[in-house]
Amino acid sequence: xxxxxxxxxxxxxxxxxxxxxxxxxxxxxxxxxxxxxxxxxxxxxxxxxxxxxxxxxxxxxxxxxxxxxxxxxxxxxxxxxxxxxxxxxxxxxxxxxxxxxxxxxxxxxxxxxxxxxxxxxxxxxxxxxxxxxxxxxxxxxxxxxxxxxxxxxxxxxxxxxxxxxxxxxxxxxxxxxxxxxxxxxxxxxxxxxxxxxxxxxxxxxxxxxxxxxxxxxxxxxxxxxxxxxxxxxxxxxxxxxxxxxxxxxxxxxxxxxxxxxxxxxxxxxxxxxxxxxxxxxxxxxxxxxxxxxxxxxxxxxxxxxxxxxxxxxxxxxxxxxxxxxxxxxxxxxxxxxxxxxxxx
Amino acid sequence: xxxxxxxxxxxxxxxxxxxxxxxxxxxxxxxxxxxxxxxxxxxxxxxxxxxxxxxxxxxxxxxxxxxxxxxxxxxxxxxxxxxxxxxxxxxxxxxxxxxxxxxxxxxxxxxxxxxxxxxxxxxxxxxxxxxxxxxxxxxxxxxxxxxxxxxxxxxxxxxxxxxxxxxxxxxxxxxxxxxxxxxxxxxxxxxxxxxxxxxxxxxxxxxxxxxxxxxxxxxxxxxxxxxxxxxxxxxxxxxxxxxxxxxxxxxxxxxxxxxxxxxxxxxxxxxxx
Numbered sequence: 001x002x003x004x005x006x007x008x009x010x011x012x013x014x015x016x017x018x019x020x021x022x023x024x025x026x027x028x029x030x031x032x033x034x035x036x037x038x039x040x041x042x043x044x045x046x047x048x049x050x051x052x053x054x055x056x057x058x059x060x061x062x063x064x065x066x067x068x069x070x071x072x073x074x075x076x077x078x079x080x081x082x083x084x085x086x087x088x089x090x091x092x093x094x095x096x097x098x099x100x101x102x103x104x105x106x107x108x109x110x111x112x113x114x115x116x117x118x119x120x121x122x123x124x125x126x127x128x129x130x131x132x133x134x135x136x137x138x139x140x141x142x143x144x145x146x147x148x149x150x151x152x153x154x155x156x157x158x159x160x161x162x163x164x165x166x167x168x169x170x171x172x173x174x175x176x177x178x179x180x181x182x183x184x185x186x187x188x189x190x191x192x193x194x195x196x197x198x199x200x201x202x203x204x205x206x207x208x209x210x211x212x213x214x215x216x217x218x219x220x221x222x223x224x225x226x227x228x229x230x231x232x233x234x235x236x237x238x239x240x241x242x243x244x245x246x247x248x249x250x251x252x253x254x255x256x257x258x259x260x261x262x263x264x265x266x267x268x269x270x271x272x273x274x275x276x277x278x279x280x281x282x283x284x285x286x287x288x289x290x291x292x293x294x295x296x297x298x299x300x301x302x303x304x305x306x307x308x309x310x311x312x313x314x315x316x317x318x319x320x321x322x323x324x325x326x327x328x329x330x331x332x333x334x335x336x337x338x339x340x341x342x343x344x
Numbered sequence: 345x346x347x348x349x350x351x352x353x354x355x356x357x358x359x360x361x362x363x364x365x366x367x368x369x370x371x372x373x374x375x376x377x378x379x380x381x382x383x384x385x386x387x388x389x390x391x392x393x394x395x396x397x398x399x400x401x402x403x404x405x406x407x408x409x410x411x412x413x414x415x416x417x418x419x420x421x422x423x424x425x426x427x428x429x430x431x432x433x434x435x436x437x438x439x440x441x442x443x444x445x446x447x448x449x450x451x452x453x454x455x456x457x458x459x460x461x462x463x464x465x466x467x468x469x470x471x472x473x474x475x476x477x478x479x480x481x482x483x484x485x486x487x488x489x490x491x492x493x494x495x496x497x498x499x500x501x502x503x504x505x506x507x508x509x510x511x512x513x514x515x516x517x518x519x520x521x522x523x524x525x526x527x528x529x530x531x532x533x534x535x536x537x538x539x540x541x542x543x544x545x546x547x548x549x550x551x552x553x554x555x556x557x558x559x560x561x562x563x564x565x566x567x568x569x570x571x572x573x574x575x576x577x578x579x580x581x582x583x584x585x586x587x588x589x590x591x592x593x594x595x596x597x598x599x600x601x602x603x604x605x606x607x608x609x610x611x612x613x614x615x616x617x
Contacts, residue, residue, distance in 0.1 A: 052518055072521040085519040089537050089614070098533070099523035150523065 003028040003186050004049075004067075004154060009058030011044055011210075018044040019055065020210040026154075026188060031180050033201035034190045037233070041210040042190045046156055049188070050079045062153060073102075078152040082159040084143040086131040092142050093118070093127040099150040117149040120179070137168040144176075148183055157189045161196055173199055194234055198222070206230050222273075228342050231271040238277065238314050240270040241344060249341065253309025257286050259339040267344040274302065276338035277316035279324065285331030289314060294322050305330060369590040378584040388591040397575070401595065404572040407486060408554035411493040412501075415550045418494075419501035420543060424535075426502070427509035438506070441499045453492055453563050457483065484566030492560040497553055501546035508542035509535070541611035548607045556596050572596055 004026040011019040019041045026032045034042040047053035048060065051072030060067040067075060078099070086095050093114055100110045118124045121141040131139055140160070147155055160176065161169045177200060180187045191197050197204050198218040205215045206229070213227045225231035232239060242251035244261045249270055251257055259270055282288040289307035301322040304313040314332060324330070370388050372380040391397065426437045444452060459465050460482035467479035482488060512535065520530040558573030565571070572592060579589030 050518070050522055052521075072518070073524050073526055075522075077522075079519075079522045081515050081519060083513070083515060085513065085515040087516060087519070087534060098520070098525075102524035102529065146523065 001028045002026070003063065004188075005059075005061045006045075007059045007061075009045070009048065009055045009060065011041075011048070011053070011055045017210045019048075022058070022207075022210070022212055024205055024212060024215065026186060029184060029186055030202045031177070031187045031200055032189070033197035033204045034188065034207060035194060035197040035204050036192065036207035038192055040207040042192075042207050043158065045207075046079070046158055046188075046190045049077055049154075049156055051075050051077075076153040077156060078147040078150055078154075079156040080143050080147045080158065080160060082162060084131075084139050084163075086139060086142055086146070088131055090130075091127065092123060092129050092131070092134070095131070095142055096146045096149050099146065103150070113149055117145045120182070121145045121175075136164055137172060140164065140172060141175075144179070148179070148185060151183075152185060154186045154188060157187060159191055159193075160189060162191070162193065176200060198234075206233065208233070224340060225271060225342060228269045228344060231269065231340065231342050236274050236315055236317075238272045238274065239312070240272075240310065242268065242270065244268050244341070251310075254287050254307070257339070258334060258336040259341055260336050261341065263341050263343065268341050269344050271340045271342060272334050272338060274315040274317035275300075276334050277314065278333040279303065279305075279316055279318075279330045280333050282329045282331040285333040287314070287332045289330060289332065291324055291326050291328045291330055293326060294324060296321055305332065307332070366590050367594055369587045370594060372587050374585045374587050378586060380587055388587050391588060392591060392595070397592070400570060400575050401572055403486075403570055404555055407489055407493070407571060408551050408557075410490050411497065411554045412547050412551045414490070414494050415498050415501040416543060416547060419498055419546060420505055423502045423505035424509050426506050438503075441502055445499070449496060450559060450563075452496070453560055456488070456492055456495070456564060460488065483564060486565070486570075488564040489561050489571070492564040493554045493557060496557075496560065497550045500549040500553075501543075504542040504546045504549070505539060508539040512538055537614060540614050544607045544611055548603050551603060552600050555599060 002025045004024075006022055006024040006026075009019055009022045010017070022041070022045060034045060036042050044053060048055055049067070051067075051070065054068065062076070067077075087098065090098070096114045096117060097110050100113060105113075114127075115124065118127055121144055123138060123141050123145065126134065126138060126142075131142065134142065140163070144160075157176075161172055164172060173196070176187070187200075189197065189200060198221075201218060203215060203217055204221055206213045206221065208229045214221060214225065214230045216224075216226075221230065221234055225234060225237075228239070231237050240251045240254065240257060242249050242254075242257070244250075244263055244265045244267075246265070248256045249259050249261050249268065251270070257270055287307050287310070289305040291303055292306045292313055293304040295302045295304075300317050300319060303316045303318065303322055303324060305316060307314050316332070369380050371384055371386070372382055373385050373387065375381050426434060429437060457464070461467075462479040462481070464479075464482075466482065467476075470476045471479065516534050516538070517530050520534045521527070525533060555571075556573045556576075557571065558577050561571040561574050565574075572595070576589050576592045576596070579585045579592060583589075
């Protein structure tokens with residue numbers, strides 16, 4: 001069931017197009033991510049949903065009602081700020097109670113709900129502290145508690161994990177997912193970090209230059225990118241620009257490369273993931289090259305191969321330590337099914 | 345520490361030492377032609393009890409308090425409004441506030457006499473548009489003193505508040521709105537408490553020079569000694585009673601200290617409310 005529908009939303013700042021005809025449906029109860037590089041328009045979209053920014057054109061409907069006609073303080077949408085924006089002059093409990101007090105709820109109920117939500121984020125012993133006395137991770141939990149205590153229809157999270165160090169991050173990532181399932185609120189996360197989006201979200205909208213490039217589940221996004229930007233942006237990828245003809249996909253200097261030409265004839269880009277590339281004897285694979293560099297990452301190794309006639313090094317990933325050394329001549333192999341063609 | 349030495353030496357030799365010498369005069373009777381006679385006495389403190397002097401100190405409190413209150417009521421909205429302006433207009437507005445400082449304070453106070461005197465600009469304008477027939481007596485009362493002090497020190501209220509509003513993270517106000525607070529609620533629950541410490545600094549900055557002022561009461565108040573500053577000046581220069589002048593000066597220093605401490609305490613309490 002569609003909770004939020006964004007239709008043809010555009011926004012310009014002077015000559016800069018922040019959002020260009022963005023249309024998007026977010027379903028009730030899902031964990032949705034807006035993913036893109038900085039300046040892609042995702043933050044503008046978030047601010048439009050919260051009511052701090054207005055689109056030049058387009059409509060936004062929440063539960064079928066026009067969201068844009070409501071002032072920010074009446075929207076059933078809560079936002080967790082990237083900087084947390086906790087009120088420094090109030091205790092943790094006061095911060096969390098603030099939104100409930102604005103609803104004019106009885107004191108007893110406010111106290112009860114604040115206690116419940118603080119227990120849920122594991123901060124019940126910190127209720128009397130001030131934000132400045134908490135660690136970054138704890139401040140984040142307060143911000144989260146403050147946003148979910150109002151039981152909004154939708155929770156917006158602006159770069160929720162970016163300010164945390166790596167260990168707290170992994171912990172918080174799990175916590176966010178657990179909470180989302182537990183409270184059953186629709187989460188919309190805005191992030192530039194693809195790992196964050198991939199691990200958290202049910203569906204991801206990849207944005208670039210104010211436009212939505214692709215909306216899909218994380219695995220589909222990774223395995224079947226539909227645009228060159230998505231193929232390049234999500235994960236590591238080997239890209240070959242060439243032409244689709246009746247005989248297959250031909251790259252100048254490399255000849256025909258294995259793939260299933262599902263696109264109409266014309267210019268296209270072939271994308272093959274490093275873990276799909278196998279190395280073998282030269283002369284029999286899709287292309288030949290010289291190993292330029294081997295890097296060991298613990299679980300896997302990346303082998304960069306110089307292919308003459310191709311300006312970017314081709315990456316191949318293998319499990320464990322690689323037994324190959326720089327300077328070796330290799331052939332590159334992959335299954336036609338593992339290569340994806342996208343329009344150039 | 346090493347780099348502090350020249351500044352500290354200058355301060356101690358040229359300000360603190362003379363001040364302490366001055367204050368020791370409180371414990372001696374006056375000399376016949378100024379100066380002091382070195383015989384210990386506490387008589388100067390007893391004289392403070394005189395209703396005449398207490399009245400002047402009280403009046404000074406009322407006038408400086410009125411000025412401070414008005415400066416707060418006028419200064420806060422002004423500072424708030426300036427902080428919302430686009431960058432270019434902000435600079436222009438702040439410049440306009442600081443511009444009068446480039447002119448001597450005395451001259452600016454004289455300018456008010458030119459404006460408000462019997463044949464002054466304001467009276468002529470009011471007669472010109474037919475609102476009054478006879479010039480009004482604006483000058484030489486408590487009201488004009490308040491006006492002059494307010495004019496002189498309003499900017500000391502505006503600048504600290506402006507800087508506090510400007511520093512305030514706009515996301516705090518957005519967060520407040522996002523949690524369901526109307527703009528008015530946001531102002532009283534978030535903006536005001538977080539800028540109040542600066543408003544208190546502004547209040548002290550306005551109150552202290554107003555309380556001890558003697559130029560403004562002298563010129564706009566008609567020279568009657570109705571504020572503490574004038575009285576201290578008169579004790580030193582007219583009555584040649586240095587010991588009592590020093591005692592009155594001590595009163596002023598104590599009031600200032602009490603205010604600074606009160607401001608610090610209240611600010612801390614607000615921050616931890």
